[in-house]
Structure formats: C-alpha cells, structure tokens
Amino acid sequence: xxxxxxxxxxxxxxxxxxxxxxxxxxxxxxxxxxxxxxxxxxxxxxxxxxxxxxxxxxxxxxxxxxxxxxxxxxxxxxxxxxxxxxxxxxxxxxxxxxxxxxxxxxxxxxxxxxxxxxxxxxxxxxxxxxxxxxxxxxxxxxxxxxxxxxxxxxxxxxxxxxxxxxxxxxxxxxxxxxxxxxxxxxxxxxxxxxxxxxxxxxxxxxxxxxxxxxxxxxxxxxxxxxxxxxxxxxxxxxxxxxxxxxxxxxxxxxxxxxxxxxxxxxxxxxxxxxxxxxxxxxxxxxxxxxxxxxxxxxxxxxxxxxxxxxxxxxxxxxxxxxxxxxxxxxxxxxxxxxxxxxxxxxxxxxxxxxxxxxxxxxxxxxxxxxxxxxxxxxxxxxxxxxxxxxxxxxxxxxxxxxxxxxxxxxxxxxxxxxxxxxxxxxxxxxxxxxxxxxxxxxxxxxxxxxxxxxxxxxxxxxxxxxxxxxxxxxxxxxxxxxxxxxxxxxxxxxxxx
Amino acid sequence: xxxxxxxxxxxxxxxxxxxxxxxxxxxxxxxxxxxxxxxxxxxxxxxxxxxxxxxxxxxxxxxxxxxxxxxxxxxxxxxxxxxxxxxxxxxxxxxxxxxxxxxxxxxxxxxxxxxxxxxxxxxxxxxxxxxxxxxxxxxxxxxxxxxxxxxxxxxxxxxxxxxx
Numbered sequence: 001x002x003x004x005x006x007x008x009x010x011x012x013x014x015x016x017x018x019x020x021x022x023x024x025x026x027x028x029x030x031x032x033x034x035x036x037x038x039x040x041x042x043x044x045x046x047x048x049x050x051x052x053x054x055x056x057x058x059x060x061x062x063x064x065x066x067x068x069x070x071x072x073x074x075x076x077x078x079x080x081x082x083x084x085x086x087x088x089x090x091x092x093x094x095x096x097x098x099x100x101x102x103x104x105x106x107x108x109x110x111x112x113x114x115x116x117x118x119x120x121x122x123x124x125x126x127x128x129x130x131x132x133x134x135x136x137x138x139x140x141x142x143x144x145x146x147x148x149x150x151x152x153x154x155x156x157x158x159x160x161x162x163x164x165x166x167x168x169x170x171x172x173x174x175x176x177x178x179x180x181x182x183x184x185x186x187x188x189x190x191x192x193x194x195x196x197x198x199x200x201x202x203x204x205x206x207x208x209x210x211x212x213x214x215x216x217x218x219x220x221x222x223x224x225x226x227x228x229x230x231x232x233x234x235x236x237x238x239x240x241x242x243x244x245x246x247x248x249x250x251x252x253x254x255x256x257x258x259x260x261x262x263x264x265x266x267x268x269x270x271x272x273x274x275x276x277x278x279x280x281x282x283x284x285x286x287x288x289x290x291x292x293x294x295x296x297x298x299x300x301x302x303x304x305x306x307x308x309x310x311x312x313x314x315x316x317x318x319x320x321x322x323x324x325x326x327x328x329x330x331x332x333x334x335x336x337x338x339x340x341x342x343x344x345x346x347x348x349x350x351x352x353x354x355x356x357x358x359x360x361x362x363x364x365x366x367x368x369x370x371x372x373x374x375x376x377x378x379x380x381x382x383x384x385x386x387x388x389x390x391x392x393x394x395x396x397x398x399x400x401x402x403x404x405x406x407x408x409x410x411x412x413x414x415x416x417x418x419x420x421x422x423x424x425x426x427x428x429x430x431x432x433x434x435x436x437x438x439x440x441x442x443x444x445x446x447x448x449x450x451x452x453x454x455x456x457x458x459x460x461x462x463x464x465x466x467x468x469x470x471x472x473x474x475x476x477x478x479x480x481x482x483x484x485x486x487x488x489x490x491x492x493x494x495x496x497x
Numbered sequence: 498x499x500x501x502x503x504x505x506x507x508x509x510x511x512x513x514x515x516x517x518x519x520x521x522x523x524x525x526x527x528x529x530x531x532x533x534x535x536x537x538x539x540x541x542x543x544x545x546x547x548x549x550x551x552x553x554x555x556x557x558x559x560x561x562x563x564x565x566x567x568x569x570x571x572x573x574x575x576x577x578x579x580x581x582x583x584x585x586x587x588x589x590x591x592x593x594x595x596x597x598x599x600x601x602x603x604x605x606x607x608x609x610x611x612x613x614x615x616x617x618x619x620x621x622x623x624x625x626x627x628x629x630x631x632x633x634x635x636x637x638x639x640x641x642x643x644x645x646x647x648x649x650x651x652x653x654x655x656x657x658x659x660x661x
Contacts, residue, residue: 225557410553421566457570461561
C-alpha cells in the first residue's frame, strides 16, 4: 500500500479522498489555489502545497505544478477526484512518466472513452445499443442536415464535453442555428475544442448509469445502477440507487453490457457507464466517465462497498477479492446535491460567505461536504455546498428521511436549493418514481415556494433588530458553545495535577 | 417597537410588544403570541401558537437574511422616506446588470440595435456556466458599457435598453 498520496482536487471530494486515505493509514498531501488557503481540504490533510492562482488553469489544472508538488512531498500516487484533471489523458501519462501512480485507469482508456465519438465506436463494436445520430463531429451545415434526417427534437453535444457543458436541446428547426452557436461557444471555453455532434433526443428519457470497478488483472464487476434523472441544465441534482424503474432482468443486462465496455478498454479502477433509457426499459449507451462520480455515495450505501478506498487499493496493486455474485444490494439510497444557487433565477450560482451553517445528522444520514461557518463560496469553482445522502429500507422511507434531513439544514449567507429539494421530495410524481430528465422543466412550480412564511420571517427579522437576547429573563449568555457544553455537562477546565 | 421591512418588493409592518412577560407580534392588524429563545448568535428557536420553528437569522446593517425550512428570505429594513421612494413607476429604460461576478463571453446586440422582449442581449459566464441575459422590453440598445472578455462585478450595468 502507498505511504503517501497527493489529492489533486479541492472541496468535498478532496475531503472524501483524504478520509479514505486516513482509513487506509495513508498520509495525505493537499494542493490549493490562492482562493483555497482557508478550505477544509487544506486543514484536514497532513501536508499542503500551494500551487497557484485562483483560476483553475493556474492551479488545479496546472499539471506541472501538481506533479512537482507530488515529487517534492514524496507522494507515490495522485488521486485526481472528479472534474479538473481526472479525465485528462496527458496528466495520467505525465504521472506515469514521472514514476507516480495515477489513481484511475490507463491514459489509453481515458483517451478512448474521453472522446465521445471513439467511445461510441467501441460501444458499437461490443454490441451496445446507441442513440441514432451523426457519425462524429460535424460542420454547421452537416449538423443541420443530420438534424433534419434524424428528426427533431435533437441534441447538440460537445465532442470533448461532460457535465452538461456545450450541450443544447433543440426542439425545432428555427432554434437550431442559435443553439449550435451557444453549444460551440460553451465547448470552446470549457474544453478548448468547439467540435460538436448531433443525435436524436429521446422523449422522457431516464438517466441510468452503472458503476463498475476493475482491478489490474481485468476482474471487472458492476455495482448496480444509479438513477440520476432529476437534472437541471443537464446537470444532476438528485440521484438514487437502485432505480425505481428497472426490473432485475434489465439491471443484469445493463450491468453485463457495462462490464463489456469496461473490458474493451482494459479498464482499471472505478468507472461509470451512463445510459439513457426510454419508458420501456430500452437503454442506449451515452458515455463512460473514467473517474469517481459525484454521486458514488448512493452506490456505497446500498452495497457497503467503499468505492474511493477500492480505487486506491486497486491502484496500489491489490486484487478484487469478490466475484459478481458476492455483490448484493440492500435498501435504498438517495443523494441531494445542495448548491449555492437560486432556483428562482434558473439556478444561477450564488457565491458568498457562509454566515451560519447547521447540518443534518442522525441514523442513515451522511453529509459529504467541505463547508463550515465562515467559509467563502468563491465564483471560481463549482457552487456545490454538500451532498446529502440518506439510506433506508425502502425508497419511500428514504424519501421521508431525506425530506426530514433537508428540513434540519440551515444555511445563511448564500442562496441555496434546499427549499426546492424539499419540494421535490414532496412531489407526487417523484414519490411514485415517475421521473425523467425533463422533470424539473415540467414542474416550474417547484422552483418557487408555494407558501411564503412571511410571519415567522418578519418576527425573526424584527427580533434581530431589537437587541434583546431572549423573551424571558435576559439570562447571561455563555460566550461560546464550548463553555455552554461545559456548564451543561458539569465539566470545567482545571490545571493538570 | 415597530419595524418596516421589504420582502420581495412588498412592504410589511411589524410591531413587537412585551405584555406580562409575553411577546406579542402585530403584523398587518393580526396579533400573534411569540415565544422565542436565542440559541446561538444566528439561530432562534421560535414557538408560534405552539408550532416550533428553528430560524436562522443573519443581519448586516439594514439587510436581514432569514432561513426557514429550506427557504432563504431576504428582508430589508426600510424607513418612512424610503417607502415613498419605492412606489415610483418603472420607466421604459432598463439597465441590464450582471447577476453575479462574471466574464462577458459574447455581445449579441450593439449600440443602436433593435431588440424584442426576451431577445438575447449578452452572454456572460460564471462558475463554468454561460447565461444569456435577455431584454425585458422591446426597444433599442442605448448604451453598451462592456466588451467581450471583460470581467464584471455583481450588479455592474452591462448595457441599457430603452423603449423610447
């Protein structure tokens, strides 16, 4: 096993990886940008190394600086997390050439799956169904012709894309030109490559993905599916496992197909094969993410399998000691991504300082986060505040638990989507599992609170204006929660004997 | 003590009074019995008619943020004079402001260009996401304050559309 691992990421996932390393007895090195000196991952790691300016290009995407940091600190391996350099073939290659283990698949597997057109070819070769569309990147004129051929609605996607960037749904021919322009421009600024392809848009599609894990000997297992159909701006907001929509037969079929794709590129480590599924459980290959997913915890909750730890163990040369038949799932898990964003303004990010924070807890509740009282949500990075994950025996119980956990959350300082998430949990269609990727678009009423709690809001605001502390006798306020705790539990600080 | 707040462009008055050790809140003619405890600097436990609510409150000058059951309310304490000011009619001149710190990616309409309602004016990028800002009214672009590539602060006026 490694003695020291560098985490080339920030935020919640960096914290998650640091904790996995701790569990395995591995010492950790954090890297950070100017904006992140006060971030939790820096505080939690054993060592930390400043790698540059706040813009990702100057720090978390700066391959040379990160490799240098690994060399200087003596880290034997780098975990890239997700986003940033996690699916960057040349970074994985540079690690290899510097004698540092890249915790993930081979540069070759990243390359093959990173280009969506090549990925489609590979999937096609191993007889995985594909959505009809253009055979590769297209010019503006070709794109328009193909769109006419396959019929509207069509989807424009960036060839080098991911995470919904450079992606546009076009419902009719009139909008095609402007959507194409936006998709190309977004693709250019996000990936430095504006090539796009066009494919048929499936009505009411569900997003189902299969988690796979493989060791270096090619033992490849699937850890069942996650359903991520609740999306805004083509980015996932709520994920769950298992999917309420698929039969055990479809589950097995999808799992086996996913394993076939992974094996075709000699995949190693944790990866995810994404499918789009229609209402009759026909599924089509979308893409493979050659990294750990944001939503990996829901799979961990139903299988008891620690994905991040196994990524590290596999990278260090360990073999998977399980067979497919040993992997069983139990209960139901849900994840809500809590974002600093405003659902009422089409989910526009809301950066700022977290002025107050209270997070939910209790049995079956997991909050993967890196925020704390007083921390700043900068405009430089993704505005995700935390991932709230719950587990319960059934889907119904998991939804109830999630709703109650969300109600425990309090965040001041930035706008969040918590109220929106609560309303989704209470939505009848969601509760029945009748969901698809158009769910949010179809339910604009969920974006606004139906009843404003004006009275309590006014009372609380008025109380904050009046300086008095409490309604009853103005009790002496303990100056800190530690003192309060001490007073309650009857302990006091005394000099050591 | 009476306070006046603006929430979502609506003005509300609230009077807090203590009677026999009990706090009474009067909002728009309705009287409510309130029991509250300040748990932490930014957290109140409030009982209204026996209903228990945990409320997060953060005040900065005249602005108060209140968090109740997943929802953030932004209130502003207003004086009598400001109340009168807010009632003026919206003119046919609209300032298009940057909703957050961002970068100007593309300018779709230049000075003097005609625009229809809901027509795209400018594309800005923040937090890896592009947003197209649209014209709320039909009119002409009167002033264009930025150029492509500019970094702009939250609330910065990017361009002005006039219906005249």
